Amino acid sequence: AKIVHTKIYRYLWDGNVLLHEWHYQRARRPKVITDELGMLMLDRPEPVENLTTWVYEEGSLVPTAKLCEGKSYSIVSDYLGRPAQAYDDKGELVWQVEFDIYGRIREDTFNNQPFIPFRQLGQYEDVETGLYYNRFRYYNPETGLYISQDPIGLAGNNPNFYAYVHDSNAWVDPFGFDPVNWTPHGFKHFPPKNKSWAEIVKSTKNGPAKYISEIDVENLERTIWKEGTPVTNGKNWKVMEFNDIIGASEGKPTNFVRVENSGNTIHGHPISKSEFKKLTKCK
Known part of the structure; x- marks a missing residue:
């Protein structure tokens, strides 16, 4: 979860796969209270509003659809698994981007970059910081480097603990610590x-x-x-x-x-x- 200004954002994961996300006004956040046995509990159910559900290719992290507000959008990804286009349920193109070699968006056709937040395979853009969340660490698309060291160290077979992959045109690192390319x-x-x-x-x-x-x-x-x-x-x-x-x-x-x-x-x-x-x- 994260709090940005007056909103609370919540995320539901299935292992390393993001399934749902939603947000609601901070003022509606449930309070933590204690019951008669001294156990912690919420004073009311947490709101589930503005729900978005993500659908993926079977057994992968490549997104294929976005479901929200009663509408569905089909996602087309490139050969590396990066989303490149999105179409609404009428077949109209509603989102389209192009990436540079570091995964930074260099062209945004509809000026609606956050509509599909996935970037390099396994990465989710945090719009407040501009960093990409790679599950186990954050990636900076401006430099093409992670902002923290590889958690598996030398097992990553790369002397630069902050590097992404040897060849970003062919290789991916979905979790930020893959020991093999x-x-x-x-x-x-x-x-x-x-x-x-x-x-x-x-x-x-x-x-x-x-x-x-x-x-x-x-x-x-x-x-x-x-x-x-x-x-x-x-x-x-x-x-x-x-x-x-x-x-x-x-x-x-x-x-x-x-x-x-x-x-x-x-x-x-x-x-x-x-x-x-x-x-x-x-x-």
């Missing part, structure tokens, strides 16, 4: 939008493996790197088997993925069942 690896394993699934599967027989289109690739690969099975060939790789089809490799649909770590940057792609067995020495 992620790269889309030139998007070579992303499915082309102009081809059918059958064509995509066929293309992997002699070409690179491809994910299915519904996958949040970064979130998937970070999960595999965190929870996957280390391979047995001595390389810095991890693999994981899924219950459903995750992509295609060697000309066939597959539910196996491999993620590798190179220079503290992870990237991966679907693999065949035979490759999975080889890497885990399964019989």
